[in-house]
Amino acid sequence: MSGxxxxxxxxxxxxxxxxxxxxxxxxxxxxxxxxxxxxxxxxLSGVVSAYVLGYGGFMLLGGRAADLYGRRRMFLTWLVVFLVFSGLGGFATEGWMLLLARFVTGVAAAFMTPAGLSIITTSFEEGPKRTKALLFYAGTAAGGFALGLVIGGLLTGIDWRWVFFTPVILAAVILAAALWLIKEPVKQARAARGLDFGGAVTVTAAMLLLAYGVIRLEHPGQGWGWTVASFAGGAAALVVFVAIERRSPAPLVRLGILRSGPLLRANISTLLYAGSFFGFQFLVTLYLQELRGWSTLETSLALLATGIDAILAPTLTPRLVAKFGNTRVIFGGIVLAVVAYALFLPLGMDWTYAAMFPSMILLGLGFALAYGPLTIVATDGVAEDEQGLAGGLLYTSFQFGAALGLSAVTAVSTAALGDGSPQAALGGFRAALVVPLVMAVLAAIVIAPRRQRASAKEARLAKEEAIPAS
Known part of the structure; x- marks a missing residue:
């Protein structure tokens, strides 16, 4: 690649x-x-949920906006919004200020992230170059989360407000470099086309309601009325959205893209795999801090082993993909995650870190093998003018999966908590650890390599060749 x-x-x-x-x-x-x-x-829970609502609710719209109005424009505009509202979060003195800052930051990420991914998929031609770029990109994403745990622990020891100010500094550097390096393509497909307003409103309403429903699963004690209403409202909005898209001469989302088997399997596997990974990480954090009394920094360092994917994704994974193909590598990575979760099931009150380490390192290796190739499969073969949409679908699956995993393990661990004693809490954690295991097994089943079926024409020709000439 050039400089x-x-x-x-x-x-x-x-x-x-x-x-x-x-x-x-x-x-x-x-x-x-x-x-x-x-x-x-x-x-406090709302501070996290506000980001999920903004991110999950606007991701599909954000991905399509990149295709329609320019990927560079969307990336830079929403990077500025991300920078501003992350900084405002650091000045918060009331809860509502944090809620607002995190919601808008989530919306900014929903527009910025698929725009960035689509810039990669349209800047690097399909093949080895794009594969290398996407695996490097995936490794960096994983590294950000792993290092963020440690850096967050260090900054919180100084002042928690630096957790909001540090991204501002990093975003300013990225913005300056992006203005200089990233150029908008001379020809932006469908850029002049108007936005499908009805589709935009209904799909955003559907995503917001579904995200809210998933978040409410974490609090079964608050009653099921609003939760059921949220899911029902989200489903109804999706039905209206599909009806609008079928009749629209210029749909926001071309429904035919969902007929792609590899794309659909990649998105379903991403949802399940993200749910298992983040659900497991959340449980381990609670176990170490609340049950074992480990400090924030000690917990962060314990989870750091999973960050090995930042090193392996751009180095080992490309070689394996070149030799075995994306699907087999993804399947292998998810199987490693299944083994990691299974090894953690006999969780004990006095477990040493040596007992936890095999699961941590297997998870890091599994994520390195699965995440990048899933990104490749979810965007391969998609037309250039729909790359933003493909990225939006992928990140929507990832975000909803993470939220679903967190909600599911929270609900199970809370239901199994019992009398609140340490032993009862341990039992709750053990019960909840089954959730990531089941989600990973389902993800492996969905993405398992399939024997390609011959087309009807190929089958007919083979049959004719097998019949001896008279």
Whole structure:
């Protein structure tokens, strides 16, 4: 690749690293934020949920906007919004300020992230160059989350507000480099086409309602009325959206893209795999801090082993993909995750880190093998003017999967908590650990390599060749 191509890739990797580190650092800082601002448990949970709502609710619209209005324009505009509202979060003195800042930051990420991914998929031609770029990109994303846990622990020890100010500094550097390096293509397909307003409103309403429903699963004690209403409203909005898209001469989402078997399987596997990974990480964090009394920094360092994917994704994974293909490598990575979760099931009250380490390292290796190739499969063969949409679908699956995994393990562990004693809490964690295991097994089943069926024409020709001439 040329020097400029490397520069563009590094800028976009910096942006996905920024998104990963932002989420991870905030998760580590939540207890300190609650202590200083006096936030209730519901408000503290809302700080995380607000980001999920903004991200999941606007991701499809964000991905399509990149295709229609220019990938560079969307990337730069929403990077600025991300920068501003991340900084405003650091000045918050009330809970509602944090909620607003995190919601808008999530919306900014929903527009910025698929735009960045589509710049890569349209800047690097399909084949070895794109594969190398996407695997490098995936490794950086994973590295951002892994390093964010440690950096967040260090910054929180100084002042939790630096968890919000640090992304501002990083975003400013990325913005300056992007203005210089990233160029808008001379010809932006369908850029002059008007936005399908009805489709945009209904799909965003559907995603917001479904995301809210998933978030409410974490709090079964609050009743099921609003949860059921959210899912029902989201499903109804999706039905209306599909009806609009079928009749629209210029649909926001071409429904035919969902007929692609590889794309559909990649997105379903991504949803399940993300749910298993983030659900497991959340449980381990609670186990180490609340049951074992480990500090924030000790917990972050314990989870750091999973960050090995940042090294392996751009180095080992391309070689394996070249030899075995994307699907087999993804399947192998998810199987490693299944083994990692299974090894953690006999969780004990006095487990040493040596007992946990095999699961951590297998998870890191599995993520290195699965995440990047899933990105490749989800965008391979998609027309250039729909790359933003493909990225939006992928990240929507990832975000909804993460939210679903977190909600499911929270609900199961809470239901199994019993009398609240340490032994009962341990039983709750063990019960909840089954959730990531089941989700990973389902992801492996969905993405398992399939024997290609011959087309009807090929089958007919083979049959004719088998009949001896008279």
């Amino acid at each position: 400029r191509a490397w520069g563009v890739l590094l800028v976009l990797c910096g942006a996905i690293f920024l998104e990963g580190i932002d989420i991870a650092m905030l998760n580590v800082a939540l207890p300190s934020i609650r202590a200083e601002l006096g936030l209730s448990t519901a408000t």
